[in-house]
Amino acid sequence: MRPLFIPTPEGEKVRSEFKRISSAERREFITSLGNDFENVRNVQKKYRAQATSAVEKAMNIIEPAPYVDVNSPVLENVTDNPWSYRTPPYDGISGYELKDYDGFGGHSDELVVSHFESASTAEIGCKSFIGIDYAFSEEDSYCHTTAGSDVWISFLMPITGLIEIYVDLQSIETTYHGYIRDGFGFSDIDMYQKSKVYLEDVQPEGQTPERRYETLLDYRRDDEGSWSDDVAWPGDYLYPHLYSMHSYAAGQLVTLKIGVEDEHYVDMNDMSCYSYLTNRWFVSKVALRSSGQEPLL
Numbered sequence: 632m633r634p635l636f637i638p639t640p641e642g643e644k645v646r647s648e649f650k651r652i653s654s655a656e657r658r659e660f661i662t663s664l665g666n667d668f669e670n671v672r673n674v675q676k677k678y679r680a681q682a683t684s685a686v687e688k689a690m691n692i693i694e695p696a697p698y699v700d701v702n703s704p705v706l707e708n709v710t711d712n713p714w715s716y717r718t719p720p721y722d723g724i725s726g727y728e729l730k731d732y733d734g735f736g737g738h739s740d741e742l743v744v745s746h747f748e749s750a751s752t753a754e755i756g757c758k759s760f761i762g763i764d765y766a767f768s769e770e771d772s773y774c775h776t777t778a779g780s781d782v783w784i785s786f787l788m789p790i791t792g793l794i795e796i797y798v799d800l801q802s803i804e805t806t807y808h809g810y811i812r813d814g815f816g817f818s819d820i821d822m823y824q825k826s827k828v829y830l831e832d833v834q835p836e837g838q839t840p841e842r843r844y845e846t847l848l849d850y851r852r853d854d855e856g857s858w859s860d861d862v863a864w865p866g867d868y869l870y871p872h873l874y875s876m877h878s879y880a881a882g883q884l885v886t887l888k889i890g891v892e893d894e895h896y897v898d899m900n901d902m903s904c905y906s907y908l909t910n911r912w913f914v915s916k917v918a919l920r921s922s923g924q925e926p927l928l
Contacts, residue, residue, distance in 0.1 A: 696827060696844035696845050696846045697845055697846065698845065698846045698847075699800075699828060699845045699846065699847055699869045699870065699871045700869070700870045700871070700872055701869060701870070702870065703799075703868065703870055704797050704870055704872065706797065706918055711924075711925045712789065712790060712920055712921060712923070712924065712925065713789075713920065714918045714919065714920045715786065715918070715919050715920060716916060716917070716918055716919075717784050717916070717917040717919065718753075718915070718916050718917075719750070719751065719752065719753035719914070719915075720750050720751045720753070721750045721753060721782040721783060721784055721914070722750065722782075722783045722784055722785050722886070723750055723782070723783035724748040724749065724750045724755075724780075724781065724782055724783065725748070725781055725783070725888065725890075726746035726747070726748050726755075726757075726778070726779055726780040726781065726890075727746065727777075727778065727779050728744045728745060728746055728757075728776070728777070728778040728779075729744075729776065729777040729778070730742060730744060730774075730775075730776050731773075731774070731775040731776075732772075732773060732774040732775070733771075733772070733773045740762060740763050740764060740772075741760065741761075741762040742760070742761055742762075742774055742776070743758070743759065743760040744757070744758070744759040744760075744776040744777075744778050744895070745757070745758050745759075745778070746758075746778045746779065746780040747780065747911075748780045748781065748782065748890075750782060750783075752913075753782060753913055753914040753915065754803065754911065754912070754913055754914075755780040755781060755782060755890055755891055755911075755912055755914060756780055756803065756804075756891065756909070756910055756911030756912060757778035757779065757780050757826075757891060757892075757893040757908075757909075757910050758778075758908070758909045758910075758911075759776045759778060759893060759895040759907075759908045760905075760906070760907050760908075761774045761776070761895055761897050761904065761905075761906045762904070762905045762906075763897060763899065763903060763904050763905075764903050765812075765814035765899075765901050765902050765903045771898070771899075771900050772897070772898075772899055772900070773897070773898045773899075774895075774896070774897045774898075775894070775895070775896045775897075776893075776894070776895045776896075777892065777893070777894050777895075778892070778893045779829075779890055779891070779892040779893075780890050780891055781829075781831070781888040781889055781890025781891070782888070782889055782890065782914055783833065783886060783887065783888055784886070784887050784889060784917055784919070785884060785885070785886050785887075786884070786885050786886075786887065786919050787882070787883075787884050787885075788879045788880060788881050788882060788883045788884075788885060788921055789881065789920070789921055790881045790921045790923045790924070790925055791878065791879065791880050791881045791921070791923045792878055792879070792921035792922040792923025792924075793874045793875050793877075793878050793879075793921070793922040793923075794830075794832075794874065794875035794879065794885060794887065794919060794920075794921065794922070795872075795873075795874055795875075795919070795920055795921070795922045796830060796871075796872070796873050796874075796887075796889070796917055796918060796919045797870055797871070797872050797917070797918045798828070798870065798871045798873075798889055798914060798916075798917050798918075799868055799870065799914075799915045799916040799917070800828065800868060800869045800870065800871060800912050800913070800914060800915075801866065801867070801868050801912065801913040801915050802861070802862065802863035802864060802865050802866065802867050802868075802869070802911075802912060802913075803865060803911040803912060803913055804865065804909050804910075804911040805826075805847075805848075805861050805862035805863050805865075805909065805910050805911065805912070806859070806860070806861050806907070806909050807824050807848060807850060807858075807859075807860060807861075807862070807907065807908050807909070808857075808858060808859035808860070808906075808907050809857065809858060809859075809904065809905050809906035809907055810856065810857035810858075810904075810905055811852060811854070811855050811856060811857075811902055811903065811904045812855060812902065812903040812904075813855045813901075813902055814901040814902050814903065818900065818901040818902050819853075819899065819900045819901070819902070820852070820853055820854070820897070820898070820899035820900070820902045820904060821851075821853055821896075821897075821898045821899070822851065822852045822853070822896065822897045822898075822899070822904060822906060823849070823850060823851040823852075823894070823895075823896050824848060824850045824851075824893075824894075824895055824896075824906065824908045825846075825848060825849050825850075825893065825894040825895075825896075826846075826847040826848040826862065826891060826892070826893045826894075826908070826910045827844045827845065827846055827847060827891065827892050828844065828845045828846075828847060828869075828871040828873070828889075828890070828891055829842040829843065829844050829845075829873075829888070829889075829890055829891070829892055830842065830843045830871075830873035830874070830875065830887060830888070830889055831876075831887065831888040831890075832875050832876050832877050832885065832886075832887060833886040833887060833888055834884075834885060834886040835883065835884075835885065838877060841876035841877070842876065843873045843874055843875070843876055844892075845871045845872070845873060847862050847869070847891065847910065848862050848910075855902070862910065868915075874922065875887070878923075879921075881921075889914060889917060891910050891912060893908055893910055895908050
């Protein structure tokens with residue numbers, strides 16, 4: 632039937648009629664199953680929960696990173712290990728985007744992911760959209776997007792230690808919203824929207840780049856409904872507090888990435904999901920210092 636779903640009034644009539652007949656036939660079939668259908672649903676939900684738990688354990692994401700502080704820090708004014716401050720423009724930028732999907736790509740399905748960053752304006756951000764219509768997707772449709780966006784900062788270590796930073800992160804646009812509609816069949820869905828702030832050690836060369844995270848958003852749904860909210864209102868600040876993954880010697884020049892990473896995930900069967908995730912931030916100021924102490928004389 633899909634070749635008949637052309638973007639004309641006649642094609643839309645064919646599409647709507649096909650969807651109506653398909654839904655009616657599914658409803659009739661499910662009704663005929665009686666109690667057996669409920670048993671199948673329970674088994675499926677248990678299996679999906681166990682599969683999700685195994686994946687999260689393998690990826691070491693059972694527990695989310697600590698949430699970002701919403702209160703402005705009071706930084707002590709000391710002379711033996713003072714704070715250094717960085718403001719725009721920053722030293723560099725980078726970003727990335729990834730897509731993974733299966734059973735997806737029908738007439739009404741859509742998957743979009745993007746990122747944007749600027750060293751001069753200090754804007755970082757990611758956007759993603761997942762739209763899946765159960766009438767046109769295969770059983771167990773799956774989508775997963777990941778995007779990252781960051782600015783680069785260099786820091787000359789005053790004394791040996793870790794690098795401790797506070798970031799003044801101001802919201803530009805941080806909305807997340809969408810809706811899920813139940814279809815007719817063995818309906819099931821697992822959806823989440825996640826966003827994290829990260830600090831990554833980039834240089835010196837030779838060491839494996841590693842990240843420290845704090846959580847901005849961890850929103851999940853497994854049922855029908857709609858949602859709409861902001862991580863922070865436009866103009867409001869959050870204050871990530873992070874440490875480097877490595878220690879560095881006094882006099883060593885270190886390059887760091889400060890950025891946001893978004894994950895957008897949907898795994899569903901016989902449901903429709905339209906899910907939007909936007910995270911745009913202004914990195915207005917970064918405070919840095921060594922976590923070490925001057926040796927006693």
